Amino acid sequence: MSFPWAEKYAPKHPFMRWIDQRLPLPRLAYGAVGGGYPVPRNLNYFWNFGVLAGLALALQIVTGIILAMHYQAGDATAFNSVEHIMRDVNQGWFLRYAHANGASMFFIVTYIHIFRGLYYGSYKAPREMVWMLGLVIFLLMMATAFMGYVLPWGQMSFWGAKVITGLFGAIPLVGDPIQHWLLGGYAPDQPTLTRFFSLHYLLPFVIAGVIILHIWALHIPGSGNPTGVDVKSPQDTLPFHPYYTAKDGFGVGIFFLVFALLVFFMPNAFGHADNYIAANPLSTPAEIVPEWYFWPFYAILRSFTADFILPAKLWGVLAMFSSILLLFFLPWLDKSPVRSGSYRPTFKIFFGILIADVLVLGYCGGSRPEEPYLMISQLATAYYFIHFLVVLPLLSMFEKTRPLPNSISESVLHGEEAEAAPIGVTPATAA
Amino acid sequence: MIRFLGVLVGLGFAFVVLLAFGFGAYAFVTSPPEQSAEARYHLAPRHDVRYSFEGPLGRFDYQQLQRGFQVYREVCSTCHGLSQVAFRNLRDIGYSEAEVRAIADQWPHQMASINPDTGEAATRKPIPADHIPGPYANDTQARAANNNALPPDLSLMAKAREGGPHYIHSLLTGFRNPPAGFEVPQNLHYNPYFANLNIAMPPPLTADGQVTYGPGNPRPTVDQMAQDVSAFLMWSAEPSMETRHQVGIPVLVFLLIATILAYLSYQNIWHGGDRRVRATGPLDPDNMDKRQQASREAGVTE
Numbered sequence: 001m002s003f004p005w006a007e008k009y010a011p012k013h014p015f016m017r018w019i020d021q022r023l024p025l026p027r028l029a030y031g032a033v034g035g036g037y038p039v040p041r042n043l044n045y046f047w048n049f050g051v052l053a054g055l056a057l058a059l060q061i062v063t064g065i066i067l068a069m070h071y072q073a074g075d076a077t078a079f080n081s082v083e084h085i086m087r088d089v090n091q092g093w094f095l096r097y098a099h100a101n102g103a104s105m106f107f108i109v110t111y112i113h114i115f116r117g118l119y120y121g122s123y124k125a126p127r128e129m130v131w132m133l134g135l136v137i138f139l140l141m142m143a144t145a146f147m148g149y150v151l152p153w154g155q156m157s158f159w160g161a162k163v164i165t166g167l168f169g170a171i172p173l174v175g176d177p178i179q180h181w182l183l184g185g186y187a188p189d190q191p192t193l194t195r196f197f198s199l200h201y202l203l204p205f206v207i208a209g210v211i212i213l214h215i216w217a218l219h220i221p222g223s224g225n226p227t228g229v230d231v232k233s234p235q236d237t238l239p240f241h242p243y244y245t246a247k248d249g250f251g252v253g254i255f256f257l258v259f260a261l262l263v264f265f266m267p268n269a270f271g272h273a274d275n276y277i278a279a280n281p282l283s284t285p286a287e288i289v290p291e292w293y294f295w296p297f298y299a300i301l302r303s304f305t306a307d308f309i310l311p312a313k314l315w316g317v318l319a320m321f322s323s324i325l326l327l328f329f330l331p332w333l334d335k336s337p338v339r340s341g342s343y344r345p346t347f348k349i350f351f352g353i354l355i356a357d358v359l360v361l362g363y364c365g366g367s368r369p370e371e372p373y374l375m376i377s378q379l380a381t382a383y384y385f386i387h388f389l390v391v392l393p394l395l396s397m398f399e400k401t402r403p404l405p406n407s408i409s410e411s412v413l414h415g416e417e418a419e420a421a422p423i424g425v426t427p428a429t430a431a
Numbered sequence: 432m433i434r435f436l437g438v439l440v441g442l443g444f445a446f447v448v449l450l451a452f453g454f455g456a457y458a459f460v461t462s463p464p465e466q467s468a469e470a471r472y473h474l475a476p477r478h479d480v481r482y483s484f485e486g487p488l489g490r491f492d493y494q495q496l497q498r499g500f501q502v503y504r505e506v507c508s509t510c511h512g513l514s515q516v517a518f519r520n521l522r523d524i525g526y527s528e529a530e531v532r533a534i535a536d537q538w539p540h541q542m543a544s545i546n547p548d549t550g551e552a553a554t555r556k557p558i559p560a561d562h563i564p565g566p567y568a569n570d571t572q573a574r575a576a577n578n579n580a581l582p583p584d585l586s587l588m589a590k591a592r593e594g595g596p597h598y599i600h601s602l603l604t605g606f607r608n609p610p611a612g613f614e615v616p617q618n619l620h621y622n623p624y625f626a627n628l629n630i631a632m633p634p635p636l637t638a639d640g641q642v643t644y645g646p647g648n649p650r651p652t653v654d655q656m657a658q659d660v661s662a663f664l665m666w667s668a669e670p671s672m673e674t675r676h677q678v679g680i681p682v683l684v685f686l687l688i689a690t691i692l693a694y695l696s697y698q699n700i701w702h703g704g705d706r707r708v709r710a711t712g713p714l715d716p717d718n719m720d721k722r723q724q725a726s727r728e729a730g731v732t733e
Contacts, residue, residue: 080515083515083586083587086669086671087515087520087670087671093671093674093675094675094678097675242700243700243701246693246696246697246700246701247697247701249693249696249697250690250693250694250697252693253686253689253690253693253694254690256686256689256690257683257686257687257690260679260682260683260686261683263679264675264676264678264679264682264683265487265675265676265679267675268590273590273591273592273593274591276587276590276591276668277583277587277591286626303448303451303452304447304448304451305451305454305455306447306450306451306454306455308447308450312451315447315448319444319447319448322440322444326437326440329433329437332433332434333433333434333437335434370464371455371459371464372459374455375452375455375456375459378448378449378451378452378455379449379452381444381448382444382445382448382449382452385440385441385444385445385448386441386442386445388437388441389437389438389440389441389442389444390437390438390441390442390445393434393437393438394438
């Protein structure tokens with residue numbers, strides 16, 4: 001599909017030929033995820049996570065559709081209908097725990113997928129569009145997950161909805177009308193619940209659509225690889241099927257093992273106890289925290305505590321949205337011609353700091369908003385912005401990178417300095 | 432240009448947040464936050480009891496659940512509802528159909544109903560299909576009867592508090608005299624396991640033998656009763672826990688075998704003897720063979 005030597009689909013069986021002439025769906029699958037898609041031969045396990053994220057979405061849609069058959073989106077019925085699912089629906093507890101923990105699994109694999117992209121420079125030319133479509137998927141995921149968390153109508157659902165929609169209230173002039181428009185009232189209530197349910201059902205299919213664009217855009221240049229060196233010859237690649245389908249099969253097995261451990265033995269580990277208390281507009285919980293996958297952003301939001309020209313709350317909201325939106329500009333902020341972090345010694349150090357920084361932000365975001373967590377998250381927030389907006393642009397100007405291998409094939413030599421090309425194949429190094 | 436603007440925006444955000452850090456740090460140093468009474472006296476739940484349902488293979492102890500249900504019925508149900516549990520669910524903890532019918536029939540609280548002749552509000556005895564009726568018709572009545580405090584429904588209590596059954600057990604056995612100088616407001620009771628230390632509930636389990644257990648059961652000490660009712664509330668919060676554990680082990684075994692097979696097939700495909708790579712790479716075993724043969728033929732020793 002993407003490389004000139006990609007194999008053309010040539011159905012052998014008359015039936016497949018018949019199908020292919022009328023609806024070339026097998027041709028599409030063959031070129032997209034079959035033997036017709038040549039993939040760099042040196043992908044490591046970090047390249048499994050795109051497939052795993054797609055799998056997580058599929059699982060969420062399947063469990064979610066069945067849950068929607070038993071769930072009632074009413075302010076007086078929602079909480080009890082969730083308990084009805086847990087107690088009276090056959091295997092309902094499994095469906096609900098699979099859906100709740102499936103969301104966590106979805107975010108875990110997506111975060112690894114994103115950080116894979118950050119380390120190996122997957123956002124750089126010619127894959128900017130793949131990266132930006134991925135960020136759109138991420139934003140849609142966050143919206144979907146947030147609205148899904150509101151549906152059980154527990155205490156955290158209710159107060160989370162109030163706090164998160166309240167963020168829009170910080171926008172000058174139009175903030176309050178926007179918040180009321182989102183909620184369908186002055187506080188979370190029946191209109192909020194029904195519209196969130198409707199959108200929570202809709203958005204996953206929008207995500208699926210953007211994923212198709214994401215994969216389409218990926219297939220134009222083809223997959224990146226850990227060296228960041230472009231594919232130069234046929235010997236640098238392997239067909240997606242059977243090589244990477246087999247590798248993904250192993251990844252899927254590990255995914256399901258972790259997933260099953262969560263669902264069957266620690267289903268509430270990622271949840272908050274307060275969400276087993278029915279929503280009560282008159283009683284504010286001692287601490288309002290979102291789900292774990294929002295903690296880093298929540299920490300950024302809360303670390304702006306001082307007014308400076310703008311009110312502190314507006315700074316927090318601006319910073320929180322900017323922390324994600326700045327990623328859209330990453331391909332132009334980081335102009336280093338070397339994609340892979342493996343050949344950028346200084347970048348590697350800063351990338352390590354960034355990982356630690358985001359983990360610290362996550363920990364602070366899940367803690368109470370008191371000292372010393374506030375001070376720590378303020379320092380971590382400062383580093384987050386400096387990393388992407390100051391360090392990366394400057395690094396791409398001054399960093400001295402390590403020499404790149406001449407080709408993917410050369411990079412996979414096992415400890416040999418160089419290797420004679422096999423009979424009949426032009427040496428890759430000669431290119 | 433983007434990079435220039437980016438650096439400006441980045442420095443801007445960093446400046447504002449570091450300004451906030453400066454203020455916060457200055458306030459932290461000049462006037463360190465005072466330790467609140469909650470932070471000083473509050474205790475985390477004790478994990479000194481080992482329940483049968485803990486751990487990946489944990490099962491409920493039905494004898495214990497039945498004792499706990501007895502404690503709920505004779506003590507807790509005076510003030511607390513258990514609305515998510517139906518009488519029919521009690522079959523799951525070992526009661527027979529006849530026993531469940533008797534429990535429903537003799538339940539201290541009635542179901543709201545209507546008079547079939549006049550349509551006026553009335554009450555009736557519960558049947559096994561009913562959810563367990565609580566002591567109060569509504570929250571207003573509950574508050575009126577309890578100095579404006581609302582006794583929460585207990586169905587999900589073991590999942591709605593950090594520590595679950597350990598929290599409930601600690602709370603029930605944690606009533607004590609307040610530390611010297613600690614003022615307990617009127618109608619409240621000091622309990623260091625409760626979030627804000629002062630709980631409206633008076634100590635419910637006060638004396639050994641408050642509930643009379645049937646023969647073959649342990650002595651009903653306060654601690655034993657607290658353990659039993661905590662275990663019962665874990666069941667009422669998560670009745671599917673035992674099934675979940677029972678299903679989970681074979682699922683994990685199945686997935687483990689499937690994953691091992693997937694790994695072996697991955698290895699087989701990548702290193703198989705009949706590897707069909709259209710464009711063979713230099714490290715391909717076939718190529719290595721050809722290369723060595725070519726070297727031999729050329730008389731080159733590697």
